[in-house]
Amino acid sequence: IILTQSPDTVSLSPGERATLSCRASQSVSSNYLAWYQQKAGQIPRVLIYGASTRATGIPDRFSGSGSGTDFTLTISRLEPEDSAVYYCQQYVNSRGSFGGGTKVEIK
């Protein structure tokens, strides 16, 4: 399954809302769709799993939604520390894959 993320890069100001898209080439169960944040020089960390469940310690300004082939990560009220690359990840038929990533820049 190919995951296509858009846009490639988004540049927004603190306090604005970011909407990141992840589109799958085939239907993905919502249970098996996750989102990760990777800051420069760091390992990824999970933000959302099961398409909409925030991982432990993740602020509520991060939210996930979607089903089937279209999923969205929303970051409301952007903060400077949200500057990172965001990846979606799916798991179907015992195989996983990641999207190409969306880079979020804070102006």
Added chain:
Amino acid sequence: QVRLQESGPGLVKPSETLSLTCAVSGVSIRSNVWWIWVRQSPGKGLEWVGQIYPTGTTSYNPSLESRVTISMDKSKNHFSLSLTSVTAADTAMYYCARIDDCGGDCYFVDYWGRGTLVTVSS
């Protein structure tokens, strides 16, 4: 505290075999979770390489399946990655990681190793 630590050569020659080990501490690899490898080429995105379950069941990225083997040594509490016939395209940071599957109802990485950079060059 769950910890994963990758080890292996940082430089591999083209056409040779890349071999990495992931030492797990703080939890037994016999626990009912998937243990996976993810790689990231310099400046690029994440790539799911493959996984192994304590029963020995494995599954691999179709694009790498002909060259990759993941194995487990329960006595040493570690698992390993072998990638044959490497080329420059296999140059990447290789991460080992643990999957949380919510008892079968989800799938995401909850623990990552720090990663090890492997360069393929003569």
